[in-house]
């Protein structure tokens with residue numbers, strides 16, 4: 001199997017709420033995949049099963065040809081899976097530099113000078129170099145989102161999972177974030193990006209999946225997925241953050 005990530009028949013329920021139902025999904029090395037779906041569709045739970053925070057009831061998660069279903073989160077990070085959380089979780093009292101340095105130490109097993117150089121490189125790549133000495137708790141929302149991505153990138157992943165990093169940003173800020181994610185993708189990182197701000201996805205990803213009821217509703221070219229009647233129905237019944245691009249909303 002030469003997939004970067006492969007989920008095979010993954011099922012997971014919380015009591016009567018099913019967040020994944022025989023879900024099968026693959027990501028190729030270096031691919032950028034976008035995931036959309038209504039609130040409660042199970043998108044963040046999917047990331048939790050990929051990162052190891054949540055164990056599926058049945059089915060398997062494969063990373064780079066290895067079954068990681070029973071591998072704990074810290075070992076998946078070391079193996080090359082980096083994730084952000086929907087609500088950023090920096091160490092508020094540490095500086096931006098220290099926050100990313102910790103991820104290099106713990107997530108990428110870097111030490112000493114190598115870890116410091118790596119951290120500076122990550123801050124450059126995520127547009128945070130000028131804020132290196134600022135405590136995370138003093139950052140505005142865009143910079144907090146950048147830091148959330150920087151902490152994931154700091155673990156040296158080959159697969160980067162982004163959970164609604166564009167949420168709550170202004171339009172120019174969203175575009176700044178898109179530029180950053182595209183740059184990371186151009187460097188060869190495989191990316192899976194869950195996002196309600198779908199135009200950001202359309203600008204960035206080569207393929208899109210729509211999840212609902214714990215399963216894949218549509219999968220393919222982003223513009224075609226957004227134009228799919230099943231997807232449009234889910235979104236027209238969706239929340240105020242629903243943001244279909246022109247071509248899909250016509």
Ligand SMILES: Nc1ncnc2c1ncn2[C@@H]1O[C@H](COP(=O)(O)OP(=O)(O)O)[C@@H](O)[C@H]1O
Pocket residue numbers: 014017019037038039040041042043044045046
């Ligand atoms: N740890 C948990 N325990 C119980 N229910 C949960 C847990 N995590 C998520 N859920 C429920 O699973 C459903 C899907 O949640 P989530 O994966 O966060 O959806 P999404 O990210 O697509 O909005 C929701 O109904 C949520 O309340």
Ligand SMILES: [Mg+2]
Pocket residue numbers: 043044045086
């Ligand atoms: Mg979510």
